[in-house]
Amino acid sequence: MLCGPTPLPGLLRIPRMLHGSPHPSPRNGLMGFDDSRSIAPLRLHLADAPLLSPHYKVHSFSEDEGTLRVGMECQVALGACPHCGVKGAKSWGRRDQVIADLPRRGRAVQLTITFKRYRCSSPSCRKTFSQALPAVADHRAMTQRLCRWVCEQALDRTYVSIAAEARIDEKTVRSVFADHLAKMQQQVRTLAAPCLAIVPITALNGERYVILNTTHGMLIDVLEHRQEVGLTQTLKTLKGSEKVGSVSIGFDPIALAALQATLPQAIPFIDPREVQGVLMQGLLKARAVVRSAMTPYSCRKMSGDVELLEASEWSLTDDQRLRLEGWFQQSPALRKAYDFKRAVMALYEPARRCAEPHLAVKAIEVAWSTLGPDMAHHFSAFQRLWAQWGRYIANAFGPIEGLRFAWDVATVCELQQIVERSGRGNSIQAVRAKMLFPPSVPVFSMSVPGVSLTRLRRPLSLK
Known part of the structure; x- marks a missing residue:
């Protein structure tokens, strides 16, 4: 029989479980945990039980297999009556319902709530x-504070x-977070701008x-x-x-079809x-043919030529x-x-822009x-893309109000880095919410122009 201080009234003395069942201690030979682990028994008091709201009375508190179980x-x-609105009803028995609650002390918490029928x-x-259950989420076997915690985590x-x-089940976590995003989406509306980009x-x-x-240099949305x-x-x-x-x-028929259907x-x-990317492919093919006829010494003299061939003339x-x-002079x-x-690329420069798209086409x-x-x-x-997309290439040379080309806002590589940095290992829904929405649901509807790309770029510049 283990000796020790007598527990005070109202205290429950429960051993802490770590790895499987208790085993004989090599020091004292008694049935218990190894003394070398220096694990003290966990004492639970009713006063330590997590309180849900003043409408509940706690009557038991214990630990079972790493889960804190609270009876209330x-x-x-x-x-x-919620059906007809008439006051006065007869008792129709009692029922118990197990509700998941916010984790505490590194352990899961389950509330067994007794309510009347x-x-x-x-x-x-x-x-x-x-009976109405305050602080319990609607249509879910979990508390409202656990729902908020799940959305934050x-x-x-x-x-x-x-x-x-x-x-709790992983599907429950996904469902709770999806409901949170749907509510956020209804209250946070994104404003359109004179010029957009689909990248x-x-x-x-x-x-x-x-x-x-x-x-305005803002991020509007990231689609799943x-x-x-x-x-x-x-x-x-x-x-x-x-x-x-x-x-x-881009040369994207999906984006073009969606744009024509909505805007x-x-x-x-x-x-x-x-x-520019398509033109550089052709230029690099011509470069490869030229270099194949050159000596190794001449090729070494042209080191760094790709960067110069890709750069704009004015830079x-x-x-x-x-x-x-x-x-x-060596390679005409x-x-x-x-x-x-x-x-072709000089036509995009502000100083050489054509007044009419047909002049640029010519x-x-x-x-x-x-x-x-x-x-x-x-x-x-x-040549193939020009035959299919020539009219849309030429549209960039016309007088478009509020036009700022995508290379003035963010590169594709930079956008990929921003999204990756915002949540590697997380779901795309969580990354989108983290980038676009405020930490909690606003109490009123709000309209925003988007998220500043300057702020999203800042962590990348600190690397």
């Missing part, structure tokens, strides 16, 4: 109903870890859409999937969508970065222009490919005619 009785006064005394009703933790700590990214092991307010249905729904929920005048898209007045145009220094001129074919890429066609057949096959991808 609901003491809410009888009100009117009543039967309406009205002859025309005679229906039964239960889901922003930084995985659903699995939250479910394991609270001893496809690959982040958190999936393909997403990012919607930007390029007029790259699907037309979700994109159409998001564009429809924008407040003041009739004010949208132009939208930047028919908006002018779609191709993101200049997408055009080059005098020394860099001299280096490019030296390479072009490379000059042809570079001049075509430069002629300039591109002239540049293509001077390219020559020996270099034209390297730019076959651009």
Whole structure:
């Protein structure tokens, strides 16, 4: 028999369990826990039981398999019948319901609530109903404070870890957080802007859409999937969508179809970065052919040529222009490919912008005619896209109100880094809520222009 101080009245002396059943101690040979672990017995007092609200009276408190179990009785006064509104009812027995509560002391908490059942005394009703349970979530076997805790924890933790700590099902965690997001979405409305951008990214092991307010440099939304249905729904929920005048898209038929279905007045145009990427593919193909005919020494002299070939002409220094001129003297074919890429991208520069899109189209066609057949096959991808998307490429050269190109706001790589940093290991729903919504549900409806990209960029610049 173990010796020890006699527990005070009202105290429950319960051993703390760690790894399986008790085993003989090598020191004293008694049935108990190993003394080398220095584990003291856990003392539980009724005064330590978590209180739910003044409407409940706690009558038991114990620990069972790492879970704190609290027995309590609901003491809410009888009100009117919820079916007919008649006051007065007869007792119709009692019932117990197990409710999950906020974890405490690193243990899950389960509340066994005893409540009364009543039967309406009205002859025309005679229906039964239960006693009201304050502080218990509607349609869920959990307390309201546990629901709030789950929503807060889901922003930084995985659903699995939250479910394991609270001893609830992972599907319940997902459902509670989804209801929270739906409520938040109803109260926080995003404002539209004169110019938007729909950018496809690959982040958190999936393909997403990012919607930007390029007029003010704001992040509007991060879509869970790259699907037309979700994109159409998001564009429809924008407040003041009739004010949208132009939208930047890539060579993406899904984004174009969603845009035409929801914002028919908006002018779609191709993101200049997408055009530059296609032109660089052709230029690099021409570069590879030129370098294959050069000696290893000449190739080493052209180190760093990709960065200079990709850079805008106005951003080059005098020394860099001299280096490019030296390479072009040795390889006239490379000059042809570079001049075509430069002629197209120069049309996007503010100082050289055309007053009408058809003038820009004519300039591109002239540049293509001077390219020559020996270099034209390297730019076959651009030729194919020009035949299909030429009108939308040309839309970027027109007088679009509030136009700010995507390269002035954020690159695709930067957007992917922002999303990844906001919640690696978390679900995309939690990442979206963490980036877009305030920490808690506002008590009133609010409209916001989005989230500042400058603030989202800041942690990346500190690395």
